[in-house]
Amino acid sequence: MKPRRKLLLAALLAWLLLFLLSLSLDKGPEAVAWGKLRVSLTLTPGTTGSGEVPDTPQGSALDPRDEGGLEGGGEEVEEEEGRSRRREKQQLKEEGKPSWQKRTRGIRSTQAAQERCGVAGFNLRRRGLVQRLWHGSASYSILSPSLQLERMNYLSANKHQVALQARRGRGSRSSPELHCQLQSEARLGTLDGSQQPFAGLGWSRLVPRRPLAPAAMGSDFKTCAVVMSAGAILNSSLGEEIDSHDAVLRFNAAPTKGYERDVGNKTTIRLINSQIMALRKHHFNSSFLYQNVTLVAWDPAPYSLNLSERHNIHSFSHTMLWYENPDFDLFTSYVRWRQDRPDQPFYILHPAYLWRLWDVIQSNTQENIQPNPPSSGFIGTVLMMALCRQVHVYEYVPSARQTDLCHYYEEIHDEACTLGAYHPLLYEKQLVQRMNAGTCDDLRVKGRVTLQGFGSDGCIAAPSNRDM
Ligand code: NCC
Numbered sequence: 001m002k003p004r005r006k007l008l009l010a011a012l013l014a015w016l017l018l019f020l021l022s023l024s025l026d027k028g029p030e031a032v033a034w035g036k037l038r039v040s041l042t043l044t045p046g047t048t049g050s051g052e053v054p055d056t057p058q059g060s061a062l063d064p065r066d067e068g069g070l071e072g073g074g075e076e077v078e079e080e081e082g083r084s085r086r087r088e089k090q091q092l093k094e095e096g097k098p099s100w101q102k103r104t105r106g107i108r109s110t111q112a113a114q115e116r117c118g119v120a121g122f123n124l125r126r127r128g129l130v131q132r133l134w135h136g137s138a139s140y141s142i143l144s145p146s147l148q149l150e151r152m153n154y155l156s157a158n159k160h161q162v163a164l165q166a167r168r169g170r171g172s173r174s175s176p177e178l179h180c181q182l183q184s185e186a187r188l189g190t191l192d193g194s195q196q197p198f199a200g201l202g203w204s205r206l207v208p209r210r211p212l213a214p215a216a217m218g219s220d221f222k223t224c225a226v227v228m229s230a231g232a233i234l235n236s237s238l239g240e241e242i243d244s245h246d247a248v249l250r251f252n253a254a255p256t257k258g259y260e261r262d263v264g265n266k267t268t269i270r271l272i273n274s275q276i277m278a279l280r281k282h283h284f285n286s287s288f289l290y291q292n293v294t295l296v297a298w299d300p301a302p303y304s305l306n307l308s309e310r311h312n313i314h315s316f317s318h319t320m321l322w323y324e325n326p327d328f329d330l331f332t333s334y335v336r337w338r339q340d341r342p343d344q345p346f347y348i349l350h351p352a353y354l355w356r357l358w359d360v361i362q363s364n365t366q367e368n369i370q371p372n373p374p375s376s377g378f379i380g381t382v383l384m385m386a387l388c389r390q391v392h393v394y395e396y397v398p399s400a401r402q403t404d405l406c407h408y409y410e411e412i413h414d415e416a417c418t419l420g421a422y423h424p425l426l427y428e429k430q431l432v433q434r435m436n437a438g439t440c441d442d443l444r445v446k447g448r449v450t451l452q453g454f455g456s457d458g459c460i461a462a463p464s465n466r467d468m
Contacts, residue, residue, distance in 0.1 A: 015145070117440040129419070130402050134443060136430045140367055143419055143426070150421040154370045161311075162303040162358070162371035169363035175435050178364065182435075183454040186357050188212065188386040189350035190296075196308040197323050206338050212347045214247075214387055217268060217294055221247045224388035226381050226396070227263055229254040230418060230447075231405025233395040238446060239264040242394065249384055251376045252276050253289060255409050263408065267293050271380040274299035278328035285333070294345040296383065297334065299326045300373040301351035303358075322351065349379070357382055361427050364434075369424035378428040381451070391451045397433045399447030 117134045132138035140151055158164065173181065190212050193203030210216040225245040227233070229252065242248060242264035249269040250256070253276060256265040270293045276282045277297060284290060301322035302311045310319035323331060330348065337346060354373045361378070362369050373379075377396050384391045395401075398418060406417035420426050436443070438450035 117444060130398055130400070133397055133426075133429055133433060134440075136434050138426055138430060140426065144415065147416060147419060147421055150416070151370055154372060154422060155368055158371045160300055160303050160371060160373070162355075164368060164371060168368060169365055173364060173434075175437070178431065178435050179452065179454075181363075182357075182360055182382060182385070186353065186360055186382060188383060189353040190347040191350055197321055198307065206335065208345050208347065210345070212294075212296065212345070212387075216345050217247070219246060221384075221388040222390065223247075224249065224268075224384045224391045224453075225264075226377075226384050226391060226393045227251075227254070228377050228393070228395045229407045229409070230395040230398070231408050232398055232401040232403050232418075232447060233262055234259075234401075234405070234408045236262045236395070236399070236401065236446065238262060238394060238448075241446075242266070245392065247384070247388060249380050251380060253282055253287075253409075254407065255289065259408060269294045269296060269380075269384075271296045271298070271376050271383065273297070273376055274326060274328035274330035277330040277333040285337075291344070294347075295337075296347050296349060297330050298349040298354060298373070298376070298379060299328060299330050299351070300354055301326070303355050303371075305351070307351075349383075354379065358424075361424055361431055364431055365427045367427070369427045370420065370422065372422050372424065374428050375420070375423035375425055377425075378423075378432070381432060385451055385453050387453070389453045389455065391453060392438075393432060393449040393451065395447035397429050397436070397443060397447065397449050400444045401447065 117131070129138065129142060132142060140148055143151070155164070191198060191203065191207060192211075193199060193205070193207045198204075208216065214221045223245045224247045225242045226249045227242055229250075239259075239261045243266045245266075247268035248264065248266045249271060250263075250267050251270070252272050254263075256263055256267065270290060272290070272295060274297060276290075277284050299322075301307070305311055305322060307322060310321055312319055334346070334348060337344075357374050357379060358369075361374060381391065381393050381396065402418065404413045404415045404418070406412040406414050416422075418425065420428075432449055432451070435451055436449045437452060438448060442448040442450065
């Protein structure tokens with residue numbers, strides 16, 4: 001056999017092995033649809049949520065599959081870091097800037113501390129993943145073959161008609177630069193009823209009179225907590241700490257009842273995607289989860305759409321407004337809810353806000369990210385940066401308790417929940433990690449990232465061509 005063929009065969013075999021290995025970790029796949037595209041979920045009935053989670057927050061021996069090979073994982077990470085340093089050098093050369101300039105700027109962030117973050121007690125692949133997330137050096141190539149394939153499928157489907165390629169970025173901004181970019185390029189926007197078709201439908205009287213700001217909730221938020229729904233928050237004993245914040249943001253159908261010790265029971269804002277309002281199984285109208293809190297909902301319109309612009313419907317010849325054809329119908333419930341409960345603050349995020357956030361993520365990433373909106377987790381985190389002076393984000397960048405248990409409140413095991421299939425989670429998390437002003441221990445033990453809110457720190461707002 002010719003050497004080239006041999007090489008090809010060896011590569012094929014290695015890929016096949018990796019693929020089989022990832023399949024063997026899964027148990028009984030079931031597919032669930034989001035926005036008419038499929039995301040694979042792995043259901044494991046009968047196992048308990050705490051099965052994979054350690055008793056102590058430190059989480060040594062987190063996984064029974066973990067044995068030895070500590071050095072191996074470290075080497076892998078170091079190799080990747082070497083590669084990314086070389087990439088960075090190359091970019092700096094291309095930019096024509098002396099490399100020290102950029103590097104010193106990077107050191108101004110607290111990442112120097114995080115670079116020493118170590119993690120023990122995982123199987124090799126998982127340890128590699130967590131470490132890379134902590135170091136901000138994760139690439140799609142470290143995902144399992146099935147997640148890589150899903151990412152590829154979303155890229156080629158490009159359901160929301162995102163302008164791809166042109167926006168790929170470098171990933172070398174320092175923490176303060178990133179913070180500033182987010183603040184100036186992704187200013188918070190909600191539907192205020194002033195634009196068509198909403199103006200014509202009388203929405204200026206339907207939406208809350210006060211804009212989405214702490215004042216609308218009768219307070220000034222010094223400290224805020226964002227609580228991710230990840231299974232890894234189980235056994236964290238973070239409940240009391242979370243409740244001690246001025247405001248707490250939770251997501252979708254994540255409950256507190258029965259989980260107070262780990263997630264607390266205070267909820268100030270609940271951020272919900274449009275599925276919650278559209279799908280009967282969520283009992284949006286009757287569930288107590290959505291009452292006595294500020295509600296913020298979102299649904300993705302096509303990437304470059306003005307609200308009053310008609311767009312082509314997939315595989316149909318006619319065009320429609322986002323209002324007539326949202327991903328999931330949130331408008332019917334919204335109108336009813338606002339009429340029935342005019343005193344409860346309830347906002348819908350402007351779809352351009354979601355895509356501005358997406359733009360920032362892509363412009364800080366060298367790889368093409370999934371052309372789908374950021375997850376609620378990222379949206380909620382940046383939203384709270386706009387409302388609070390300091391934000392603690394829990395179990396987004398995973399702690400040492402990391403597990404494939406999707407949510408702390410249900411028995412679904414799927415690595416996509418943490419690393420992303422539909423949403424560009426891997427890249428969102430690295431962006432947030434890069435702005436982290438907290439310590440390595442906070443990250444490892446609490447899964448806690450500390451972010452400064454968007455204060456008046458002299459960032460200059462960039463002009464925007466989006467209709468917000
Ligand atoms: O799962 P979800 O998110 O409700 O979780 C809220 C946010 O927490 C972060 N998260 C969650 C699990 C995990 N293991 N790690 C995490 O970091 C994510 O940032 C996530 O956004 C969503 O983003 O709105 C999402 O909603 C669900 C689902 O619609 C709702 O839970 C309602 O059932 C989506 N799942 C499906 O559509 C099947 C999920 O993709 C994203």
